[in-house]
Amino acid sequence: MPEEMTEEEKQAKKYICNKCGRSCEIEISTAGDKSFFGLLETVVRGEYGSPVLSDGTAYKFTICEQCLQEFFNSCVISPEESNYDLLTGEVYGR
Numbered sequence: 361m362p363e364e365m366t367e368e369e370k371q372a373k374k375y376i377c378n379k380c381g382r383s384c385e386i387e388i389s390t391a392g393d394k395s396f397f398g399l400l401e402t403v404v405r406g407e408y409g410s411p412v413l414s415d416g417t418a419y420k421f422t423i424c425e426q427c428l429q430e431f432f433n434s435c436v437i438s439p440e441e442s443n444y445d446l447l448t449g450e451v452y453g454r
């Protein structure tokens with residue numbers, strides 16, 4: 361499990377979506393505040409014996425929210441969706 365990045369670390373980087381090439385930075389307030397959304401520098405590893413991703417190979421990538429939504433929409437089995445408390449991270453409503 362990758363460690364969570366601090367807000368400062370996120371702000372210092374410019375995350376570009378590997379799929380569409382757009383920035384993951386989105387304006388979140390009328391004051392011009394911005395933040396990054398999506399899968400940011402996520403690492404997937406081909407585990408031992410992996411026939412597709414190749415064992416011993418790691419892939420680091422960034423996917424913006426728009427591309428994630430397109431992926432979710434294309435799934436035969438939809439991802440499980442729930443709500444969580446923005447302050448505590450506690451998941452509820454499953």
Ligand SMILES: [Zn+2]
Nearest residue numbers: 377380424427
């Ligand atoms: Zn994208």
